[in-house]
Amino acid sequence: MRIRGRLLLSFVLAALVPLGALGLLLRASLIERIDAEHYRQLSTRVESARRRVDEQLAADRRAVDALCEHDAVVDGLLLDLATGRYGPATEQEMVRVLPPLMRGRRFDALFLLDARSGSGRGRILGSGHYPDQVGGRAELVDAIARVGEGAFVDTVRVRDGAGTRDQQELLTGCVVARDGAAVAVVAGRVLGPEYADELLGDVSPVRLAMDSEMPAGAEPITTFADATGENALALYATIDDAPLEREIALLRERSAYLAGAALLLAVLLALGFTLTLSRPLAELEEATRRVASGDLATEMRVRRKDEVGSAMEAFNAMTKELAVTRRKLLRAERIAAWREVARRIAHEIKNPLQPIQMEIETMQKLHARKHPSFDEEFPAGAKMILEEVRRLDDMVTEFSRFARLPRPKATEVDLREVVSHVEGLGGDEVEVVQPAEAVRVRADREQLTQVLLNLVQNGVDAARARHGESGGRVRLTLEPDPEGALLVVEDNGPGIPEADRLKVFEPYFTTKAKGTGLGLAIVHRIVGDHGGAIDVDEGIDGGAAFVIVLPASGPPAAIEASLTDDAVPLNRPSEPG
Ligand SMILES: Nc1ncnc2c1ncn2[C@@H]1O[C@H](COP(=O)(O)OP(=O)(O)OP(=O)(O)O)[C@@H](O)[C@H]1O
Ligand SMILES: [Mg+2]
Incomplete structure (x- = not known):
């Protein structure tokens, strides 16, 4: 990643x-x-429901007690019972007055019962919820006696405009006795869904319900017992989880x-x-790549003041230092090369100087002794001296040609033209392989011609040395290359031994009787000045192959600078920055 x-x-x-x-x-x-x-x-609602139930029970209690303590209807009924005037007229009166009395006290049921002991005990004297019931019986008087101040659940039959039905009601009662007469007042309130609904209204997700059994998970509010004390109904709350x-x-x-x-x-x-x-x-990676490929002029634009900016500045400083070091190195290499050349020249010059000196000394001696053979020796000696001097002159001329090799004057060159020109100058054994399309590089046309001529001449020499005047082959191949161009000069001569493959480029290395040993040294320098590379390999049939790669961009700026007189002098400290 x-x-x-x-x-x-x-x-x-x-x-x-x-x-x-x-x-x-x-x-x-x-x-x-x-x-x-x-x-x-839920718990708040349960609390308030409990409170409401208690309040309602207390209110019912008060309302029922008020009826027992002092009420015109009840008092009239007691009087009728006590005086024996109770009869159909009283019953008719009850049918008329009890329903409004019941509704006025907000009850759902209202009984007036005969509470005297004896056979009449429990007779219904009046009924607000079922007026026609008068004369019937209800087993409620004993229940009131048992429950006292409390309330109890019982089933009450009701008749109204909608018909007759049984409903469970919470009953509260009291007994009032006067002058031998006794009347039980029993008031009821319907227990059921309506009762639960009324307690809280339906604005909250909490729901109250009433049932004989409470479902699991419900929150109990209260239970209502029947007259025997058995739990008859439970009031509970549940909460709707959907919201x-x-x-x-x-x-x-x-x-x-x-x-x-x-x-x-x-x-x-x-x-x-x-x-x-x-x-x-x-960017740093890209710049490093450019520097690695030799472009030491690369400079990064530093736009930041943080660590990354410092790294970029350090990179720029490193690249500058590298460029200076490379120039110094080139200069040092060139000085070393020239020292080697000077050593070889000294050696080459010393060789003919010795026979010249000996010849002159011999002739001096003969002349001093007025030796008769002096006249005989002189022409031969002078000829030998002249020959050696000419050889020295040739050598010096060749050398100054090498030494004065100018910097390449690069122009856009189609290498096919150079190759064809060399083919024309070469012998019969020279063949050329080149592409149909142009292979363009920036180069000095004259110098490249010289390179190819030197290589082809060496190839011809080598091929002839092995095969005589016929049978020798020299092939000159030109190909485009990712960098620029590839040139190969190969022959079917004896080839170059592994050990000599580096030496052949040194000045004055020759194995030929009349060779200068400067041909490949010149080739090497020209290729180097063009920023290219040359290598020796195996050619046709064990012969030699010289492989040259030339960059399309031509002579690099740094190398041109290194050859000028104002190139950075050695040992001068590099400018900071
Ligand atoms: N194609 C080749 N096959 C075998 N040996 C070669 C070939 N080219 C060069 N050499 C060897 O390298 C030596 C150096 O070659 P270079 O061209 O520098 O000088 P030269 O050919 O000897 O002299 P000059 O170039 O002045 O004729 C040659 O003497 C030869 O021994
Ligand atoms: Mg040569």
């Missing part, structure tokens, strides 16, 4: 892990709060959107940061 990808991943992870943890925590605590609020509502679940689902959805947005933001931020970090690295 590239550094950009790795940085991006680490930044996104670094941003997301704490963000995700925080988000999860926040969400969990929010859900917990919503949950707690939901159940707090809670809807709220939680909405929260989950929103937190998912939020997480997505956070991820996007993290990726964008990380991308921005990564780019600002990795772009200069990529």
Whole structure:
């Protein structure tokens, strides 16, 4: 994975892990709060329902007690019973007055019962909820005696405009006795869904219900017993979880959107940061590549003041230092090469000087002794001296040609033209292989012609040395190359032994009787001055092959500079920066 990808991943992870943890925590605590609020509502409702039930019981109690203590209807009934005037007229009166009395006290049932002991005990003297019941019986008087101040559940038959029905009611009662007469007042309130609904209204998710059995998970509010003390009905609360679940689902959805947005933001931020970090690295990589391929003029634009900017500045300083060092090295190499040349010239000059000196000394001696053979010796001696001097002169001429080799004057050259020109100058054994399209490089046409001529001449010499005047072959191949051009001169001569393959380029290395040994030294220098490279390899049939690669860009600026007189002098400290 590239550094950009790795940085991006680490930044996104670094941003997301704490963000995700925080988000999860926040969400969990929010859900917990919503949950707690939901159940707090339930317990508040349960409390208030309990209070309402107690209040209602107390209110019913007060209303019933008020009827027993002092009420015109009850008092009239007691009087009729005590005086024996109770009869159909009283019953008719009850049918008329009791329903409005019941509704006025907000009861759902109202009994007036005969509470005297004896056979009439329990007779219905009046009924607000079922007026025609008068004369019937209800087993409620003993129940009131048993329950006292409390309330109890019983089934009450009711008749109204909608018909007759039985309903469970919460009954409260009292007994009032006066002058031998006794009347029980029993008031009732319907227990059931309506009762539960009325307690709270229906604005909250909490629901009250009443049943003989309470379902699991419900919150009990109160239980109502029948007259024997047995639990008959339970009032309880349940809570509707649907709104809670809807709220939680909405929260989950929103937190998912939020997480997505956070991820996007993290990726964008990380991308921005990564780019600002990795772009200069990529530039540095590219610049390093250019320097590695020899372009020491490369300079990075420093736009930042941080560590990356410092690295770029250090890179620029390094490149400058490298360029200076390379120039020094080139100069040093050239000085070393010239020393070697001077050593060889001295050796070459010393060789003919010795016979010349000996010849002159011999002739001096003969002349001093007036020797008769002096006249005979002189022409031969003088000829030998002249020959040696001519050889010295030739050598010096050749050398100065090599020494004065000018810097290449590069122009755009199609190498096919140079190759064809050399083919024309070469012998019959020379063949040329070259492409149909132009192979262009920047080069000094004259110098390249000289390179190819020297190589072809060497090839012809070598091929003839092995095969005589016929049978020798020299092939000159030109090809385009990724760098520029590839030139190969090969022959079917004896080849060059491995040990001599470097030496052949040194000045004055020759194996030929009349060779100067400067041909390949000149070739090597011209190719080097063009920024190219030359190598020796195996050619046709074990012969030699000289392989030259020339860059399309031509002589590098640094090499041209190294040859000028104002090139950086050796040992001068490089300028800072
Ligand atoms: N194609 C070749 N096959 C075999 N040996 C070669 C070939 N080319 C060069 N040499 C060897 O390298 C030596 C140096 O060659 P270079 O061209 O420098 O000088 P030269 O050919 O000897 O002299 P000059 O070039 O002045 O005629 C040659 O003497 C020869 O021994
Ligand atoms: Mg030669």
